[in-house]
Amino acid sequence: MTVEHIKEILNIAVWAPSGDNSQPWRFEVRNEKLYIFNIPDRDNPILNFKQSGSYVAHGGLIENISIASPHFGYSANVSLFPDAQNKDLVASVSFENTDKKDHPLFNYIKQRVTNRKPYKNEVLTQEQKDILFESDNVFFREDKAEKKIIASAASTMERIALETPAIHKLFFRGILWNKKDNDAGQGGLYIKTLELPPPIRVAFKFLKHWAITNIFNKIGFSKLASKGNAGVYAKSSALYVVVMDSDTGKDFINAGRISQRIWLNATKLGLSVQPVTGILFLARRVIAGDTGVFLNSHIPLIKNAYEKIKATFGIGSGTIAMMFRVGYANKPTARSYRLSPHINIEDK
Ligand SMILES: Cc1cc2nc3c(=O)[nH]c(=O)nc-3n(C[C@H](O)[C@H](O)[C@H](O)COP(=O)(O)O)c2cc1C
Structure with a gap:
């Protein structure tokens, strides 16, 4: 080598x-x-x-x-x-x-990319499902009513993110507002990859200020944003989760390997994929009793959303490591890039 x-x-x-x-x-x-x-x-x-x-x-x-x-x-x-x-x-x-x-x-x-565009209301073929969901660790749902329940629970994340100052701050701080930073491979979410509808795109520059988001929330903005995304998530061909027996570091790494294999297969099949994970990560914190960052009223919302997702996928025990939507969509408007890998070489 x-x-x-x-x-x-x-x-x-x-x-x-x-x-x-x-x-x-x-x-x-x-x-x-x-x-x-x-x-x-x-x-x-x-x-x-x-x-x-x-x-x-x-x-x-x-x-x-x-x-x-x-x-x-x-x-x-x-x-x-x-x-x-x-x-x-x-x-x-x-x-x-x-x-x-x-x-x-x-x-x-x-070629693999996160596609946050709305997906078309088309079903997957049996052959596609056999390829994508072959792992015993993967559960998927394609029934309309079930997708709606999962999508609505998942989009509780948007509401909580917009109503919690610390999460709001980290989200907006992580946005790359210009192409130059994105082309350089910097970490963060490039604004164009978020595929925001035009009115929200304009509002985003203002919403980065907590005081403005807070005022908007008083007239129902956070709930509206959550509802809007629930509609987008529900319109996928399928929603799927990667479930592990336990929640050790190794479990999450193995969940990442399984997730990546599915995503590459989906790319090969010409399908689009987006992880929808925020609520899972918040639930992990709440289940561990580490709730300091959340408003008291949000804690039951997070718990209920996680329980609904688990129940609708029919998962008894185990940890949902990742959740995704998959379907047919137009190509994303933009993609993210990467920093060159930082490699320390001791071999001569
Ligand atoms: C653990 C993990 C969680 C993620 N959660 C989300 C998510 O909730 N919503 C989303 O749109 N993308 C999510 N992503 C996708 C990343 O934002 C994306 O991979 C990254 O910005 C690079 O873009 P690319 O996938 O197009 O290369 C997640 C990725 C990982 C690995």
Whole structure:
């Protein structure tokens, strides 16, 4: 394995999704082995409860490394959390020589994108569902009434985000307002990728000020925004969740790997995907009893929304690590980019 090949693999792998495009990773190469580290303060500190969002992102990154390696003539052997003393060391990867061969999903790593446009009201074929939802960890719903319940529960997030000063602040602080910052690969959500309807797009510049959002909320803005997004989420072909037995770091990484594989397959099938996760991350915090950031009146809303999502997907025990909508849509207006991977090389 050459350092050049590791660099080439990482240049492709970092096209993995991450919360707010936070890209919470850095790399070291020692004795031909790759070490992947989490950067704990990169992602939104309220949503990224116990690094669960960042670990999902690392799962996508690791899945990409596995898929990209055969293109360069290697197979990747991944060991998760190899050092119990260092929880930021997410994985070590050793590479074995194999025949050069492209994985069937290799070409889709860079094409995969979050599409926040409204989706069309079209159903998935049985063949598409068999490909996408083959994992035992995945549950999906396509019945209209069930999608409506899940969408409405998921969009409780928008209401809470607009009514909670700390979440509002982090959300607006994370927006990239201009193309130059987005083209440079900076973390944050580029405004054009949010696919906002024109009146909201204009209002967004003002809504970044808490005092203005607060006044708008008094005349029902947060509830209206939530209702609007519920309608968008419900109009997908299907909503699906990735469920793990437990909620350890390894579980979230494995959920990220499963999520990434589905997303790449969806891309190959010409389908659009958007994670819809905010409420899951808030629920994780509430379930752990860490509610300091929330208004008292929001705590039961978050709990009820999570319970509704679980019940509608028919999930008894287990943790919902991720939730997505999938369907047919026009191409996104814009896409996000990436920073070059930060690699510390000790091999000469
Ligand atoms: C753990 C996690 C949670 C995410 N949650 C959401 C979400 O709730 N809504 C959303 O629109 N995108 C969500 N995303 C998508 C990211 O914002 C997106 O991957 C990132 O901005 C990079 O853009 P790209 O996927 O188009 O490459 C999430 C991604 C990850 C990994």
